Amino acid sequence: MSVQEGNGSVASVEAGRRPFGQILASIVGGFGTLARKHVELAKIEAAEAVSVRGKGAGMMAGAAVVAMYAIGFLFAAGAAALALVVPVWAAILIVAVLMFLVAWVLVMLGRRTIKSAPAPAERTQEALKEDMRWAKQQIER
Numbered sequence: 173m174s175v176q177e178g179n180g181s182v183a184s185v186e187a188g189r190r191p192f193g194q195i196l197a198s199i200v201g202g203f204g205t206l207a208r209k210h211v212e213l214a215k216i217e218a219a220e221a222v223s224v225r226g227k228g229a230g231m232m233a234g235a236a237v238v239a240m241y242a243i244g245f246l247f248a249a250g251a252a253a254l255a256l257v258v259p260v261w262a263a264i265l266i267v268a269v270l271m272f273l274v275a276w277v278l279v280m281l282g283r284r285t286i287k288s289a290p291a292p293a294e295r296t297q298e299a300l301k302e303d304m305r306w307a308k309q310q311i312e313r
Contacts, residue, residue, distance in 0.1 A: 247271060 190198075247267050254263035 251260075251263045251267040254266060257263075258266070
């Protein structure tokens with residue numbers, strides 16, 4: 173089959189065609205390159221996300237440290253206010269006892285929470301047992 177070009181010469185369409193195998197290899201190679209680029213992009217995006225989240229976590233840790241100091245200053249202010257009514261040593265002792273009471277309550281609450289938590293992988297084990305029961309029922313049919 174031939175085609176008439178704009179300048180009047182005749183060119184064969186067959187001469188410009190590539191073999192099907194070469195086209196297929198080119199397509200597969202293109203998809204491979206595309207997949208590698210997508211993986212590369214995903215790695216870059218993940219690294220950026222980890223970096224940003226790491227900075228955020230660092231800022232939150234810093235905020236926690238500052239909050240701990242603030243709590244200490246609040247207790248110190250409470251002791252100073254209490255020292256206006258009782259001797260300084262008694263005010264500090266009262267505040268310390270109150271802090272130990274708060275710590276004890278938090279420990280007890282934490283302990284109760286830990287005891288009430290389900291055993292690790294308990295739900296997974298139950299799901300596996302249920303799957304085994306279902307599989308046995310399917311086999312018995």
